[in-house]
Amino acid sequence: MGKKITGAEMVIQTLHDQGVESVFGYPGGAVLPIYDAIFQQENVKHILVRHEQGASHAAEGYARSTGNVGVLIVTSGPGATNAVTGLTDALLDSIPIVCISGQVPTHLIGTDAFQEADTVGITRACTKHNWLVKDIKDLPRIMHEAFYIARSGRPGPVLVDIPKDIQFAEGEYENLSKTTHKTYTPPSTIDSKAVSAVVDLMQRAKRPIIYSGGGIINSGPKASKLLQKFVQKTNMPITSTLMGLGAYPGSGDNWLGMLGMHGTYEANMAMHDCDLMLCIGARFDDRITGKIDEFSPKSKKIHVDIDATSINKNVEVDLSIIADCGKFLNEVLKIMENRNNKFQSYDLWWKQIDSWKKVNCLQYKANSDVIMPQYAIQRLYELTKNKDTYITTEVGQHQMWAAQFYKFDKPNRWLTSGGLGTMGYGFPAANGVQVAKPDALVIDIAGDASILMNIQELSTAVQYQLNTKIFILNNSYMGMVRQWQQLLHGNRISESYSDSLPDFVKLAEAYGATGIRAKKPAELDDAILEMIDTPGPVIFDCVVANLENCFPMIPSGKAHNDMLLGENVSDEEVANAIDDDGKIMV
């Protein structure tokens, strides 16, 4: 048995033993002992955020870009409640983060003490698991279990609530970083027979499609490599969810683009008309399926997911495999190698797909006078694609344009709030990436409304001289809200105009960062290059066409083969695209 140390020291020692190099946090009364322990060591670096929501998204960014667990430390009461949005975001997008929250001392719990909140009660619904530590003897085990549960199986957020007296208490610490959990046992094997059945179905299929998702990214970079090999061997077309972008290269031959509400025409048409759908690590979210009773009516569906609750949740499938995506891909490649049977070449299917591609669904009206938002993303892509680039986004039109026009060739390079749709995610997440990858080019593609939700994190970026870049597509609107008001509510633009926007260049300067503005397409390239070359955080105010909308689009309540395309859509079509049944949906 080791020597006795305090609970606060155990927290830091656990972080070190778990390989955590940086944590994000904000001090307060109930975590002072932990901050005292942070002060007296050099193994774990602490990044001071300016709001606990920022800490939660920074931890997500750290986790998503590295594949490791992200950590945040917050105080009791408001510290913990401010972190709730980030925890929920991580739950919906399966991001492994550990939140360590301070709590009032055990003898004051339940007395409505100063800065007391029922943190485990509040976060029960937005974490994979949480703990209130009531005995110093349990702390080492719980801390290590927290990391194990956050990263294993379907990853997710966990929270450890530590009363202040437990942080002061002394006890024996043991490095339990190899620990598992007595009841939580994620699937570790794979049903080879079922994988064999997948290969059988593939051999019979004439119009197959791979629909991949964030599960492949979560499985690790090796899974992405296996996916590329699998696509190459089978010549199957592949599309992906928003969360899965980068697992298969956006510049790859078999890539159809993203699918779903703002996915490409070819991806959605292929999903609708396929005869075999192989879903790997995605969850048939409503943004993907569109009208569910007209979703891919002619296909056999296979679903590979590590989480049994995802199977048959929204769509009934014909064959399910509960396993890690990487394990599945490894197994399916092995079985294919052992079989000598030839696969179809899918020539006719590819011919059909090529004809859909000719629709050129992402085209937009070019303009030499004002910057089109799509053009801005295209230029940003061209000027950054050869660098070690990471892209984060906020939520809205800019997010969809980024997903459509920025091509990701590697996993873990694209960080966005998919499930929860959290405005304010992108900038703190970018800071988290930059802390983990100090030499990388990290850009938050933002909107003028979203960026203001966590703009205070600019202080953090300045303090640590993070090179994070904020690329605002500034159209002076909450663009996606306005787009839906045009579609659903007779063009009554209720409260979605971004009135009284700050001067973003001056705002950057006020924080001690650099501000750059571009208003004309002709000055865009030089300005982007200047942004890349400027050290430290930069706000790039890219003033774009005000009223551009995001297409293509599956209007709510419609099926995959009922898309609105951008180029030819009239105002009238926009106004009448959604019927009464569709209006009720989100």
Add this chain to the structure above:
Amino acid sequence: MNKKNPASTYDIISINEDDERHTLSIIVDDEPGVLARVIGLFAARGFNIDSLTVSETESKQQLSRITLVTSGSPSVIEKIKVQVDRLVSVHRVADLTADYGQYGALERELALIKVKGTGNKRLEALRLAEAFDAQTVDASLDSFVFQITGRTREIDRFINLMASVGLTEVSRTGVAALKRGAGST
């Protein structure tokens, strides 16, 4: 299903499955908040709870057994099982519905039933209690409290009959269930 009022963001395929009643035995770590995790899940996902019984059952291993009766279509029941099983504190979930599985299971419930009345009604109440094997656990000049154990259906029947002879109050324990035979849950 009502097209004007879809249950989800998109129209869910209306599956015409009849609701089934299932008894689930959920073995959990006996730790603070574990019941809140289980019932919170039911509330958050809109699953039904018809009855709920919980108590520590194996103190050495610090395990508790939650016996929960729920109803839903077969696909909903399947969703409930995997969702509950996913909770970190849950060891295992077993379907102990009496008519389900190879050997079936035993389901029992206890109820206390108070009736008030005099004269013929009082006599009739006693006679019915005897017919149902209910015990008289409290009596006053104008009331009885009966205790009955049995399957839910049987207790329902007894309570329905008591309604016409002066039923005033009912307290039920909820279902306890075990697998038949030597095997454990």
